[in-house]
Amino acid sequence: MREDYTNDKVVGLACIHLTKTEHYQLTCFIKQYIETRNLRSVPDIHEILSSTLEHYPGRPPVMVNELNAWIDKTLGYRAAHPEFPEVPEHG
Numbered sequence: 543m544r545e546d547y548t549n550d551k552v553v554g555l556a557c558i559h560l561t562k563t564e565h566y567q568l569t570c571f572i573k574q575y576i577e578t579r580n581l582r583s584v585p586d587i588h589e590i591l592s593s594t595l596e597h598y599p600g601r602p603p604v605m606v607n608e609l610n611a612w613i614d615k616t617l618g619y620r621a622a623h624p625e626f627p628e629v630p631e632h633g
Contacts (some may be wrong), residue, residue, distance in 0.1 A: 547581060555601075555609075558571040558604055558605075558606050560606050571606065572592070573587060575610065575613065576588075576591070578621050580622045584630060590617070595597060
């Protein structure tokens with residue numbers, strides 16, 4: 543564990559850290575992830591994310607940016623920027 547996180551230890555993915563001193567519960571993280579990736583219409587997205595998170599290889603403390611990047615890579619999702627519409631990819 544990193545020394546700068548010795549206070550407020552977290553076991554597993556019960557909490558996701560925003561900063562050294564701020565964190566939120568896993569359920570709030572999943573909600574935020576769904577919203578920032580516009581995944582509300584994906585069937586069973588809560589279950590998909592929950593089962594994927596069971597295999598997260600990192601150790602606590604888990605930072606939100608690290609977890610977002612891992613899920614994006616694992617499942618192939620991308621964050622949607624609130625001020626820009628999605629740009630279609632050219633193949």
